[in-house]
Amino acid sequence: MTARRSPSDPQRVPLALLHILLAVADRERHGYAIMQDVRERTGGAFKLGPGTLYGSIRRLLEADLIEEIDERPDPAHDDTRRRYYRITSRGRKVAVEETARLAKLLRHARAVGLAPKTV
Amino acid sequence: MQWPERVYRAALRCYPSEFRDEYGGEMLQAFRDQWRDTRGPRLCVALMADVAATAPKEYGRVLMNDLRYALRMMRTSPLFSAAVVMTVALAIAANTAIFSVVNAVLLRPLPFGAPDRLMWVAERNDALHIPTFGASLLNYLSWKEQTQNVALAALGSVTFSLSGSGDPEQFAGSRITPSLMPVLGLQPLSGRTFRDDEERPGAPAVAMISEGLWKRRFGRDPAVVGRTVNLNGVPTTVIGIAPPALAVLTGGDVWVPITIDPAHEIRLNHVVNVVGLRKQGVSIEQAQSEMDAVSARVGRQYPEVNDWGIRLVTFRHWFVNDQLETALLVLLCAVVFVLLIACANIANLLLARATAREREIAIRTAMGATRGRLLRQLLAESLVLSLLGGAAGLACALWAVRLLDRLLPANLLPVPDIGVDARVLSFGVFATVATGLLFGVAPAWQAARTDINAMLKQSGRSAIGARSRLRNGLAATELALATVLLVGAGLLVQSLMNLERARLGFAPQNVLTFQLALPPAKYSRDVKGPAFYRQLLESLRALPGVRGAAISSGIPFGAGNYTTSPFAAVGPSVLPPDTAVPINWRIVSPGFFRTLEIPLVRGRDFTEADNARDVPVIVSQAAARRFWGADDPIGRVIRRPNDTQMMTVIGVVGDVRDTALNQESPAIYYPSAARVWPLMDVVVRSEAGPEALLPGIRQKVRELDPELALATVRPMEEWVSGSAAQPRLNAALLMVFALLALVIAAIGTYGVLAYSVTQRTREIGLRMALGAPAGRVIRLIVGEGMLVGAGGIVAGLAAALAITRTIGGLLFAVPAHDPLTFGGVAAVLAIVALAACFVPARRASRVNPIVALHDD
Numbered sequence: 006m007t008a009r010r011s012p013s014d015p016q017r018v019p020l021a022l023l024h025i026l027l028a029v030a031d032r033e034r035h036g037y038a039i040m041q042d043v044r045e046r047t048g049g050a051f052k053l054g055p056g057t058l059y060g061s062i063r064r065l066l067e068a069d070l071i072e073e074i075d076e077r078p079d080p081a082h083d084d085t086r087r088r089y090y091r092i093t094s095r096g097r098k099v100a101v102e103e104t105a106r107l108a109k110l111l112r113h114a115r116a117v118g119l120a121p122k123t124v
Numbered sequence: 125m126q127w128p129e130r131v132y133r134a135a136l137r138c139y140p141s142e143f144r145d146e147y148g149g150e151m152l153q154a155f156r157d158q159w160r161d162t163r164g165p166r167l168c169v170a171l172m173a174d175v176a177a178t179a180p181k182e183y184g185r186v187l188m189n190d191l192r193y194a195l196r197m198m199r200t201s202p203l204f205s206a207a208v209v210m211t212v213a214l215a216i217a218a219n220t221a222i223f224s225v226v227n228a229v230l231l232r233p234l235p236f237g238a239p240d241r242l243m244w245v246a247e248r249n250d251a252l253h254i255p256t257f258g259a260s261l262l263n264y265l266s267w268k269e270q271t272q273n274v275a276l277a278a279l280g281s282v283t284f285s286l287s288g289s290g291d292p293e294q295f296a297g298s299r300i301t302p303s304l305m306p307v308l309g310l311q312p313l314s315g316r317t318f319r320d321d322e323e324r325p326g327a328p329a330v331a332m333i334s335e336g337l338w339k340r341r342f343g344r345d346p347a348v349v350g351r352t353v354n355l356n357g358v359p360t361t362v363i364g365i366a367p368p369a370l371a372v373l374t375g376g377d378v379w380v381p382i383t384i385d386p387a388h389e390i391r392l393n394h395v396v397n398v399v400g401l402r403k404q405g406v407s408i409e410q411a412q413s414e415m416d417a418v419s420a421r422v423g424r425q426y427p428e429v430n431d432w433g434i435r436l437v438t439f440r441h442w443f444v445n446d447q448l449e450t451a452l453l454v455l456l457c458a459v460v461f462v463l464l465i466a467c468a469n470i471a472n473l474l475l476a477r478a479t480a481r482e483r484e485i486a487i488r489t490a491m492g493a494t495r496g497r498l499l500r501q502l503l504a505e506s507l508v509l510s511l512l513g514g515a516a517g518l519a520c521a522l523w524a525v526r527l528l529d530r531l532l533p534a535n536l537l538p539v540p541d542i543g544v545d546a547r548v549l550s551f552g553v554f555a556t557v558a559t560g561l562l563f564g565v566a567p568a569w570q571a572a573r574t575d576i577n578a579m580l581k582q583s584g585r586s587a588i589g590a591r592s593r594l595r596n597g598l599a600a601t602e603l604a605l606a607t608v609l610l611v612g613a614g615l616l617v618q619s620l621m622n623l624e625r626a627r628l629g630f631a632p633q634n635v636l637t638f639q640l641a642l643p644p645a646k647y648s649r650d651v652k653g654p655a656f657y658r659q660l661l662e663s664l665r666a667l668p669g670v671r672g673a674a675i676s677s678g679i680p681f682g683a684g685n686y687t688t689s690p691f692a693a694v695g696p697s698v699l700p701p702d703t704a705v706p707i708n709w710r711i712v713s714p715g716f717f718r719t720l721e722i723p724l725v726r727g728r729d730f731t732e733a734d735n736a737r738d739v740p741v742i743v744s745q746a747a748a749r750r751f752w753g754a755d756d757p758i759g760r761v762i763r764r765p766n767d768t769q770m771m772t773v774i775g776v777v778g779d780v781r782d783t784a785l786n787q788e789s790p791a792i793y794y795p796s797a798a799r800v801w802p803l804m805d806v807v808v809r810s811e812a813g814p815e816a817l818l819p820g821i822r823q824k825v826r827e828l829d830p831e832l833a834l835a836t837v838r839p840m841e842e843w844v845s846g847s848a849a850q851p852r853l854n855a856a857l858l859m860v861f862a863l864l865a866l867v868i869a870a871i872g873t874y875g876v877l878a879y880s881v882t883q884r885t886r887e888i889g890l891r892m893a894l895g896a897p898a899g900r901v902i903r904l905i906v907g908e909g910m911l912v913g914a915g916g917i918v919a920g921l922a923a924a925l926a927i928t929r930t931i932g933g934l935l936f937a938v939p940a941h942d943p944l945t946f947g948g949v950a951a952v953l954a955i956v957a958l959a960a961c962f963v964p965a966r967r968a969s970r971v972n973p974i975v976a977l978h979d980d
Contacts, residue, residue, distance in 0.1 A: 035150075036150050036151075036153070036154045037153065037157040037158065039153045040154060040158070048149070052170065053745025054170060054171060054173070054175075054178070055150075055151040055154045055171070055174065056139075056174040056178030056179065057153055057160075057174055057176065057177070057178055058151075058154065059143075059150060059151055059485040060143075060178045060181060062147070062180060063143070063146070063147070068236050085151060087150070088150060118154075
């Protein structure tokens with residue numbers, strides 16, 4: 006991985022990373038919960054495998070965009086093996102910038118008729 | 125546990141251990157959850173694809189981290205890194221350069237269509253002990269008619285005088301059969317090659333020229349094909365430009381078809397070399413048995429050749445003689461030794477540094493780095509060092525190869541050029557990576573298994589013990605390898621000195637040599653040619669400053685004709701009756717022996733009155749001894765087998781080294797008054813500085829025949845030194861490598877001791893505090909170092925005893941186990957080792973006991 010593709014660079018957040026950021030934006034989730042959330046939100050169009058998921062989680066942790074939390078927020082599924090992640094303020098900032106960029110891109114696409122007027 | 129989980133657990137092993145340790149459990153859990161919700165073959169496929177896509181990425185990341193860390197480590201110790209990189213660069217450059225020569229000569233296929241199926245079809249005569257010899261044209265024709273499995277072609281050398289456009293100039297060239305180009309699988313660069321009907325007598329004169337001649341003499345004129353030039357006085361049409369590969373076989377710049385007139389050929393006249401191309405699928409043994417049958421049939425048909433057979437020699441063996449092959453392999457071994465010594469040395473440096481980094485490593489271990497992880501990290505560091513060194517080394521090698529190509533004497537190697545190709549580059553890259561692993565593995569292993577408890581408690585005694593044993597062993601190995609190299613270099617240098625001291629049998633100083641080729645159309649070999657030379661020599665001798673002038677069909681070490689024929693004594697002889705002995709023969713003019721200062725031992729020199737009718741000959745002392753032992757040879761008679769012409773010995777001259785410095789051969793001389801060759805060597809002895817005579821000599825030649833050109837003008841001394849070019853190069857290169865090895869090994873020994881002294885500052889201080897005098901401390905340290913040194917030297921001498929046997933063929937007048945060389949090398953190495961020990965020992969003796977004991 007080169008610095009050029011660092012996830013902290015707002016111009017170039019890979020899709021998998023952005024999906025994970027979205028999944029942990031409103032609440033803490035463990036790995037499988039993130040996979041489920043992404044799958045449900047995209048209607049099954051985007052599926053994360055465990056390798057992709059944890060490779061991405063490692064990168065997000067290193068870039069300080071998410072963090073691992075010590076307390077277990079879901080006592081019903083209390084399982085010591087599960088680790089929970091949530092978005093950091095820095096991660097929130099990056100996600101906002103990235104979605105704004107995508108929104109702008111969508112506007113441009115609509116203007117030239119490359120995207121439908123309503124989603 | 126269910127089987128899908130077992131499979132997934134196994135698949136997780138594809139990830140690097142750090143990643144697995146961190147997330148393996150989580151991933152397994154995610155898998156279980158997923159499997160519970162959506163089991164099925166599609167999930168299996170998706171999971172495997174996920175592993176295959178992400179595992180290599182994780183590895184790449186780990187590698188990049190290791191490399192980044194390695195580069196950071198390099199920057200923290202720039203001197204150390206520079207030393208290692210430079211050592212690797214030197215060793216890799218030397219290895220790659222020598223390998224490029226080995227590749228060009230031994231590995232790269234010869235530049236012909238099917239080099240593996242090409243052979244030299246030589247004549248052989250077991251009775252005369254002639255293993256390989258040229259063939260006669262009539263035999264060539266007979267073989268060609270009768271063989272099924274081998275396509276044959278013939279070539280003979282000839283000298284051309286080219287005139288008509290610009291100054292007359294002389295060129296070496298060949299007469300070749302039209303079949304030669306297809307047999308070699310070659311195409312002309314432009315124009316065409318010879319047609320079959322052009323070898324018949326009376327065919328129009330045609331020639332092919334080399335690319336070099338086309339560029340030089342004809343200024344790359346595209347219209348040269350079809351032009352008429354004057355070759356040896358005959359108007360000849362240039363029909364094509366030959367490919368450079370043709371000259372690899374024949375040499376020279378001009379090719380004409382051999383015209384074969386069976387009516388005028390003699391079956392015993394061995395004037396050409398025959399080459400053969402085996403049909404696809406025919407082994408050399410099959411071809412040999414077919415040729416045996418053919419030569420037996422020809423022998424029955426023509427009894428005069430019934431004792432001549434055929435020997436097939438592969439092109440590879442024809443082009444690369446055993447001596448050259450041995451020399452190249454010896455040089456390759458030498459540079460590999462240098463590389464090994466360099467590796468041992470760097471390993472030693474790394475071991476020393478590993479000690480300095482013990483705390484860092486211990487801390488990393490304590491923080492959870494596994495041994496494999498540390499090993500990989502340390503290996504990455506040594507690989508980065510070796511790759512940097514290798515890159516620099518390859519760059520140096522590219523430059524060195526270009527230099528070698530320019531500096532090597534022409535004709536030293538049987539290849540058109542030495543170059544760097546894919547194989548050479550792969551060798552360089554392989555050597556670089558192997559070097560990095562070789563010098564990195566032992567120190568990395570040692571460092572990675574450091575006992576962290578002991579280390580953090582600052583008393584890693586056991587690890588240090590093992591490490592110092594390893595360091596001593598490496599230093600001893602360096603010295604042993606250097607010993608082998610020095611012994612080899614010593615033997616070769618002595619051989620070279622013996623060669624250069626070898627009694628030549630003549631005085632080459634102040635002698636100028638050149639060649640003249642009289643066009644046969646203008647000068648007959650028995651009347652006009654001899655008359656021309658008589659006149660020329662007379663006018664040359666009249667030049668001021670000239671002390672003598674003479675001609676010969678082949679001067680010693682020269683480029684002239686080398687002719688060996690069987691001779692037998694008539695009448696009483698120490699040999700059984702009719703025993704034929706192969707002997708070199710030369711045509712010489714009166715005054716030849718005086719001009720070259722070859723002593724006339726008995727009898728008389730030739731005079732202009734000696735002619736073809738009585739055929740007087742002069743023999744060398746070795747030839748006289750061979751036939752008549754200690755008896756007086758004057759008046760004795762010899763003849764060629766199958767020839768009734770009797771030849772009477774009128775004089776005996778001293779032996780001369782003719783073809784090589786390491787070879788003294790019997791010789792017979794014929795008078796030039798009877799007959800000359802189309803190409804003759806002329807020698808002129810002057811009072812001093814023979815080159816000053818050149819304008820006068822050219823003037824005299826022009827006065828006699830303005831169309832004649834002087835060729836191969838060269839001082840006699842240059843011929844002699846040229847013949848020692850290969851031994852000189854071997855000795856020089858091996859000496860350079862041996863000295864390089866010695867320096868590296870000395871640094872290595874010094875490094876080991878200097879380090880050991882630093883480690884033992886406390887102990888030494890204690891000894892001195894207890895009253896040990898400085899002298900005893902020096903003795904202690906030197907003694908310890910010399911124990912390692914002596915071990916290395918003794919092991920090296922033993923290895924050298926075993927190895928030098930293989931270079932026996934390269935040695936001249938030195939036994940492979942020469943005690944003087946072995947003793948001398950041992951002494952030199954002992955002195956160097958002693959010096960390397962003494963410096964740290966002195967430092968130890970200056971240890972201040974108070975400071976040493978306070979230290980720590």
